[in-house]
Every structure is written in C-alpha cells, then in structure tokens.
Amino acid sequence: MKKIVLGVSGMSCSACSNGLEKYLSKQDGISLASVNLVMANASIEYDEEKLTVKDLERFIKEAGFKSTGLFDITKSNEKVTYTDTIIFGVLVLVMMYFSMGHMIGLPNFKIFDHHMSPIGYAAAQLVLVIPFLVYGFDILKGGIKALFHLVPDMNTLITLGVISGFTYSSVKFILFVCGVIPSYGSLYFESCTMVIFFVKLGRKIDKSGKESTKSALKSLVTITPDFAVLKVNGEEKKVTIDEVKPGDTVVCKAGEKFAVDGKIISGSAHVDESFITGESKPQMRKEGENVLAGSINYDGYIEYEAKNIGKNSTVSEIVRLVSEASNTKMPIAATADKICGIFVPTVMGIALLGFIIYLICGAGFSESLNVFITVLVTACPCALGLATPLAVVVGEGLCAERGILCKDGKTLEIADKIDTLFFDKTGTLTTGKPVIVEVENASGMTDDELVKICASVEKFSSHPIANAFKLSKKDDYFLPAENFKNYSGFGISADINGKTYYLGKGAFIAEYAGIKDLPEKSKNAVYTEICVAENSKYLGRIYVADALKPDAKELIARLNKLGVEPVMLTGDNEAAAKEILKDIDIKRYYSGILPKEKSDYILKEKAAGKITAMCGDGINDSPALAVADVGIAVKNGTDVAVDCAEVTLMTDDLMKITEFIKISKNTLKCIRMNLFWAFIYNVLMIPIALGALKWAGITLNPMFASLAMVLSSLTVIANTLLLKRKSLK
Structure with a gap:
C-alpha cells in the first residue's frame, strides 16, 4: 500500500x-x-x-x-480577496432598494414601482438575481452533484432553497404576465440574492479563518532561505537551494540564515533556533556540531557541510509530521462527524415536513415555501464541521512553534486527561552528565588548581565521569600530561611536570600510591568519590554526581498544580533516589529497577484506570514510552521524532512538557466551546425558522437566516483563533 x-x-x-x-x-x-x-x-x-x-x-x-x-502547504494558501464581495454587495443594495425601498418611503422610478408597474417591479428583481445565480454557480453545481451521489451537504441545502425560491417566483411572474393569475403575491428573488451573497461571504470568512490557523506551519516552511552560498575552490558562489547537494561546503555569515541542515566544518557562532526548538536564547554552535536550515547565525563566520536539503530538512520533516497529525481525527470528533453525517438529510426532512404541515394547517403555498426555504438556509453544518479540525490545526501549530512535535490529534486529546506522569531520572530529570559537586581539598593548593590537575589527567579518559572535568574546557586549560594509564574500573594515572598523579577509588590510591589510611568521607554513598594523590601524597577527594536540570523543580511544581502526579523511575539505589528528590516535590518513586521493568509499573497504573504519560530519552526506555497512553521523548540526537513516542520535545527544556499539557487542555476546551455554540445555534434557529416563536411575533425569513448562518461560523472561527492567545503557564 x-x-x-x-x-x-x-x-x-x-x-x-x-x-x-x-x-x-x-x-x-x-x-x-x-x-x-x-x-x-x-x-x-x-x-x-x-x-x-x-x-x-x-x-x-x-x-x-x-x-x-x-498537497503542498506552501502552495495551499488561496489568497482571499473581497473585490467580488464589494461588487455583489452593491448589487444586493440595489436589489433591496427595488424590492423593499417602498416599505420605508424611499422614492422609486415609476417603471419599477410596486403599485404602478408590478411587471417592472418583478422584472427588475428577476434581472438582478441572474448575476447572483452565476456568482453562486459553484454552490448550485456542488449541491446537485452531492445530492446525485446521495451525500447531501451544505451546498445541497442552499441549492434546494435557492432553486425552490427562484423557480416558484419565476413561475408566478410568468403566469401573471400571461394573465393566468391576477397577482403574483410574494416573490423570493431578493431572498435568493441575499442567501447566495451571505453564503459566499461566509465562505470567504471561513477561508480566511482556515488560513490563519495554518499560519504557524506556513511560517516554518517559509523561514528557510531560497539561496545558499557555496564555497567552491576557495571562492564563494551564490546558488539556489535546489542546486545544493549533500557534501557541499556552505558558507553562513553573521546575520544570515543557514540554508540547509548541515555539520559545522569550521568556525563557531551563537545560533537562534527558536523557530524549531522554542529555545528563546541563541545557542553556541561550534565545529563538529549540527545546524538547522532556517536558524540564524548571530555573530560568527561558519563553513558547514550540507546534509539534509529541501524536503529532507528537519523543518520540512516537522511540517510533514504536523500536517499528518492535523489529518488524524480526534475521538471527540467522531460524535460530531456522525451527527454531521445525518444532519443534512435530517434538515431536509424537517424542512419538507414543515412545508407539508403548514399547507395542511391552511397556510398558503407562499408562506409554506418560506418556511421550507428558511429551514434549509438557516441550518449550518459548516460551524459543526469547523469546530474540531480548526482547533486541532491551531493546537498542532502552537506545539510546532514551541518545539513540541505531536504526532496526531488523538494524542492532543488524551493529554488533556493525563493524571500520572512517569519520568526516567537519568537524562530527563537530571542532566545525565556528571558534575563536580564538592572538592575535599588536603593539598595546600586552591580548589581550582586541584581540579585543573585532575582535568588534565581525565582528559585522556573516555569514562563518563571524566566529562565532569572536561565539560566546557578549552584545550589551553589543560596542563601537558604524559604516560597516561587506565586501570579499567579502578582508576587512572598520568605524569605532569615529572610528578605522577593518581585518580580513582580509595583502594586504587592505597595500592598504587601506597596511601593506606585515607580520611573519612564527608559525603554519603550517593556521590561518586574520586580520590587524588600526587606520587605518595594524598591531595584530597572530589565528589561527582548527576545533577538535576535547572528547571526540574519548577516543572514538578507546575505538574502538581495541573493535577498531574509525577512519578520517578530509576535504576539507582534507594539512597541515590532519595538524594535527588530532596529538592523536588515528587512523592512517589521506584528505585533499583531495570529498563525493561519500567513498562510494568506503567501498565499497573493503566490497569488501575489512570491515564499515563512517560517522559524519557527514547534510548533505554522505549518499551515504557510505547505502553504509556502518551509517550514523551526528549530529543537526544538528530532524528526529528522518536518512533516509540507520540510526542517529541525538540529541546531538553522540561517546561515544554507542561506547555504541551496546557495546549492540550486549551485545545479541548476550545473544541467543546465550538461544538456547544454550533449545536446551540442549530437547536435554537431551526425551531425559530419553523415558526416556534410566531406567537410572539418573531419570525425568520431566508435573508436573516443566511446572515445568522454566517455569524455562527464566524463565532467558531473567532473562538478558535483566541486559542493562540491563551496562557501556557
């Protein structure tokens, strides 16, 4: 397939x-x-x-x-112009002048006067309605086709109403001219013009609203430049994006946008990637790191190797995934779709039944036809149809703007109900990178000097703990070291300025440096201990630990405020787990568990009726991400999406999690409000069109019915666009 x-x-x-x-x-x-x-x-x-x-x-x-x-979202933008609306709006005023001007005392030409020249009066309206039938031909044609295929739609309702009114009025006028009847009574030419005009106006408003909801996605597509500067044989050459090939060397200067995805060959700069990651501050990018098409070079000269180009770029991939997500239907939309599926035939039946009942009750044919047309025109499946998909597109766009990639509309709905959120500790709540938390100095030198010596030895080590010393250090920071030795799982050593330095566990120092009696530890077992010795002299201890991310505390506070219980899963021992939780408000945690066991805890919660989410890096917690109702992967690499997760965060900013949940809640609230207004409109207006308030002197004619229909769609569009202004805190 x-x-x-x-x-x-x-x-x-x-x-x-x-x-x-x-x-x-x-x-x-x-x-x-x-x-x-x-x-x-x-x-x-x-x-x-x-x-x-x-x-x-x-x-x-x-x-x-x-x-x-x-389908290409960059070319799907049909520019909405209102020139024809203005022209036909003027014709509507002319029609109203001829048909109803006499009711409010406006002067009229004798040839078009209602009493002095009834033929001229009706003929003027007949002539004026013809351009409107041409103007609305797409509606009439679509309505007839839909009826022919037994899938009647809104066009069918309008078509039946307009054709009924026009045919009835034309026949009455011809019979009057031929002398068959003494009077033509009420005509519906002006109603036909008003219905077509307001429906066409409503379509333009709908189209404008739809284009506004897609603005976030379109801004992503158009943010990439059309040209790139290649470096060929030492010379710069400006080419179109289509001419760039993988492996080409591309140049990006300060103030310019990166033309394609690539890997930096030389140079460094602060780069603004906010359009894709939602990270507000420019990030430093240097040799060997990746850059994204559309991101802005703030302050450096960079040469980079082209990787992903055009439709293969990260931006294009995100737009494709978000577009696909917008095409998926929410469960809440299923009910609305079922109602819409029977709505039009039901309205047609109600209109016909109303027509028959009015005739049976003694109303004239003209009044009965008025009820028939008004019911057809006032019904508005359009507002019902826009209620859900419009909000989904806006919600998905808001996610994309903030560096949150949601794979489908269903996930957006489920996230509104999340009550339990599981976290993988390492790399999610914590940085996943060891940092120095304390220096126990017995060397007589400063802490910085001691750390510098350790860093110079650790520089040659590939052990993860070595990163705590090497982090963000430039080459000129390190002291020249030689004779590096690695005692696997035990310690390391190297010579600096003729002295041998040993770094490792206490037992390693005792055996290789000959120091038997080490001072007692000042920290408990949750920290990794690195003992340091110079030849046979004890210099001190350095304690290393995996630190909490800076925003972890605020994240947990926000989740608790939203009514979502945070739960931590970790393979660390009980003491290490408790140490991490000292600074954050997580009441429930599970320690000492294997990666494959994480999914078991989530399945237990689901069995208890909880709506669960799992947040991890997608590396060792894929099963847990897969079994959770919503899997949230923190991007850790070059892939746009993690296959086992429904949501991918394009940056490690944990606040994106609560932003996603808030977007979900706001979107669902918007959909419910949209459906409410769309349903309440039809529930109230159809009975009024049938004459339910006739006893109070309140009736509805086709002209006002078509205007009310436009206003109902406008209400849904306006409410949806307000979604963009909702707070995410």
Whole structure:
C-alpha cells in the first residue's frame, strides 16, 4: 500500500469532507481515506497495482470536488480577496432598494414601482438575481452533484432553497404576465440574492479563518532561505537551494540564515533556533556540531557541510509530521462527524415536513415555501464541521512553534486527561552528565588548581565521569600530561611536570600510591568519590554526581498544580533516589529497577484506570514510552521524532512538557466551546425558522437566516483563533 496526500478544492463544510471520505473509502483499491476540511486535503492509502494517482483524482472529481495535485502547504494558501464581495454587495443594495425601498418611503422610478408597474417591479428583481445565480454557480453545481451521489451537504441545502425560491417566483411572474393569475403575491428573488451573497461571504470568512490557523506551519516552511552560498575552490558562489547537494561546503555569515541542515566544518557562532526548538536564547554552535536550515547565525563566520536539503530538512520533516497529525481525527470528533453525517438529510426532512404541515394547517403555498426555504438556509453544518479540525490545526501549530512535535490529534486529546506522569531520572530529570559537586581539598593548593590537575589527567579518559572535568574546557586549560594509564574500573594515572598523579577509588590510591589510611568521607554513598594523590601524597577527594536540570523543580511544581502526579523511575539505589528528590516535590518513586521493568509499573497504573504519560530519552526506555497512553521523548540526537513516542520535545527544556499539557487542555476546551455554540445555534434557529416563536411575533425569513448562518461560523472561527492567545503557564 502507498500513501499519498492530495490537495482538494471545493469543500465548504463537514458534510462535504465526510461525503468525500465515504466516497473514496468505498472505492476498490483504497484501504484508507481521511479528508481534512481545514487543511483542504485528502490522505489516501491505496494499492498501486490497482490504482494510479489519476484514478484517485478522478474519484475526487466524481464526488463533486477538484484535486489540486500533491498537497503542498506552501502552495495551499488561496489568497482571499473581497473585490467580488464589494461588487455583489452593491448589487444586493440595489436589489433591496427595488424590492423593499417602498416599505420605508424611499422614492422609486415609476417603471419599477410596486403599485404602478408590478411587471417592472418583478422584472427588475428577476434581472438582478441572474448575476447572483452565476456568482453562486459553484454552490448550485456542488449541491446537485452531492445530492446525485446521495451525500447531501451544505451546498445541497442552499441549492434546494435557492432553486425552490427562484423557480416558484419565476413561475408566478410568468403566469401573471400571461394573465393566468391576477397577482403574483410574494416573490423570493431578493431572498435568493441575499442567501447566495451571505453564503459566499461566509465562505470567504471561513477561508480566511482556515488560513490563519495554518499560519504557524506556513511560517516554518517559509523561514528557510531560497539561496545558499557555496564555497567552491576557495571562492564563494551564490546558488539556489535546489542546486545544493549533500557534501557541499556552505558558507553562513553573521546575520544570515543557514540554508540547509548541515555539520559545522569550521568556525563557531551563537545560533537562534527558536523557530524549531522554542529555545528563546541563541545557542553556541561550534565545529563538529549540527545546524538547522532556517536558524540564524548571530555573530560568527561558519563553513558547514550540507546534509539534509529541501524536503529532507528537519523543518520540512516537522511540517510533514504536523500536517499528518492535523489529518488524524480526534475521538471527540467522531460524535460530531456522525451527527454531521445525518444532519443534512435530517434538515431536509424537517424542512419538507414543515412545508407539508403548514399547507395542511391552511397556510398558503407562499408562506409554506418560506418556511421550507428558511429551514434549509438557516441550518449550518459548516460551524459543526469547523469546530474540531480548526482547533486541532491551531493546537498542532502552537506545539510546532514551541518545539513540541505531536504526532496526531488523538494524542492532543488524551493529554488533556493525563493524571500520572512517569519520568526516567537519568537524562530527563537530571542532566545525565556528571558534575563536580564538592572538592575535599588536603593539598595546600586552591580548589581550582586541584581540579585543573585532575582535568588534565581525565582528559585522556573516555569514562563518563571524566566529562565532569572536561565539560566546557578549552584545550589551553589543560596542563601537558604524559604516560597516561587506565586501570579499567579502578582508576587512572598520568605524569605532569615529572610528578605522577593518581585518580580513582580509595583502594586504587592505597595500592598504587601506597596511601593506606585515607580520611573519612564527608559525603554519603550517593556521590561518586574520586580520590587524588600526587606520587605518595594524598591531595584530597572530589565528589561527582548527576545533577538535576535547572528547571526540574519548577516543572514538578507546575505538574502538581495541573493535577498531574509525577512519578520517578530509576535504576539507582534507594539512597541515590532519595538524594535527588530532596529538592523536588515528587512523592512517589521506584528505585533499583531495570529498563525493561519500567513498562510494568506503567501498565499497573493503566490497569488501575489512570491515564499515563512517560517522559524519557527514547534510548533505554522505549518499551515504557510505547505502553504509556502518551509517550514523551526528549530529543537526544538528530532524528526529528522518536518512533516509540507520540510526542517529541525538540529541546531538553522540561517546561515544554507542561506547555504541551496546557495546549492540550486549551485545545479541548476550545473544541467543546465550538461544538456547544454550533449545536446551540442549530437547536435554537431551526425551531425559530419553523415558526416556534410566531406567537410572539418573531419570525425568520431566508435573508436573516443566511446572515445568522454566517455569524455562527464566524463565532467558531473567532473562538478558535483566541486559542493562540491563551496562557501556557
């Protein structure tokens, strides 16, 4: 099976997208189809041996829509202009002047006067309605096609209403002109113009809202430059990105953006990667480190080797993953989709039933038709259809802006319910890199001098503890050392200025430096002890430990505030686990466990009905990440996403975890509000359209019904865009 994402134009409501999805799904050779109204695309898995891309595009056309080729978010932006809206808005005013001007005492030409020239009065409206039928031809055509394929949508409702009103009015007018009837009574030409005008206006507002929700993703795509500067035979050459090949040497000067992903060959600079990692401060990047396309070189000259280019870049990969995530449907959307699936046929039935009941009760044909048209026009599946996908796109975009990669909409919904969050200690809550926590000095020299000697010896060691001494040290910091020896698992030694220095466990110092009686330790067993000796002289101890990340304490405080219980999992012993927890408010922890056992603890919580999340680095905790309801991987390498995790943090900033949970909660709250307003609108307006408040003198005609429909969509769009302004603290 092959997967392809095709752009689709012509969809206006959830009934459209659901109808297309059903039509595609029932075609032989298609195993899965998912249509996204907001992104305007169709994700299709199909059998290449049975179908071609042209076949898929033909299916889309048969369903009443148009394929725009392979989906590309950078080209999906249909510029919204309001020129036609202004022109037809003026025509609407002209129509209102001719049809209703006399009601408020406005002067009119005799030839168009309602009483003096009824034929001229009606003919003027008939002439004016023709341009609107042409203007709304896409709606009428789509509505008829959808009805023909037995998947009626919003276009079908509008089409039935407009055609009914236009046909009835035209027939009455012709019969009057021919002298068959003495009067044509009420006409619906002005209602047809108003309905088409407001529906088209609503479509433009919807389109603007959809494009606004995709702004975060589009800003990611457009942030990469179109040109690069290559260094060829010592000379600089400006080329387009398409001309860059992996292995080329690319130049980036201060103030410029990196053109492609690559690895620094020479130079160093502070680099702004906030657009992808969410890290607000520029990070130092030097020789041997990776840089990302679109990041900004603040203050240095860098030459780097091109690695990932164009659609293979990290940015493009993120956009692809987020676009796919936006195409997945939330469980909460399932109910809305089911309702939308029966909504249009139900409204058609209600409108027809209302028409029949009014006729039976003695109302005239004109009044009954008015009820029929008003019910069709006032119903708004569009607002229902936008409620969920619009919010998902905004939520996914907010995550992407903050360096949080969420793989699907389902995860965004589950995160709202997380009540237990498991942490792998090493590399997640802690830095994973040993640091010097205390120097016990008996040498007579300063602490810095003692550490410098140790660092000069440890420089040659590959043991993880050696990093505590070598961290952020430049080459000119170290003293010249020779005759380095490594006593595996025991200690190391080297000669500096003719003296031999020993670093290791107490037993190592006793055996090789001949120092039998060492002073008592000042620290407990949770710290790693490094004894130091010069020839046979004891110099002191240096204690090394894995330190908490600076933001770990605040993270735990925020989680507790959100009602999420933090739980720590570690392979360390009980004493080491307790030592780490002295500074953070984690009540529950499990120590001395193997990596493969972590998943067992998570499964127990799930069995107890808890909604769990697991946060780790994706290296030795993959099973735990996989079994949790939400796996959160802290990026540790060059891969954009960790396969076993639903969420990947593009930086090791732990605050991203609570930001993700807050985005999830805000998104779900927004969806619920959207669905509430969309449902309440239809629940209230359809009965009013049927005349439920007629006893109070409140009635609804097609003109105001179409305006109300636009306002309902506008409410959903406005509420969704407010999601961008919500606090994440």
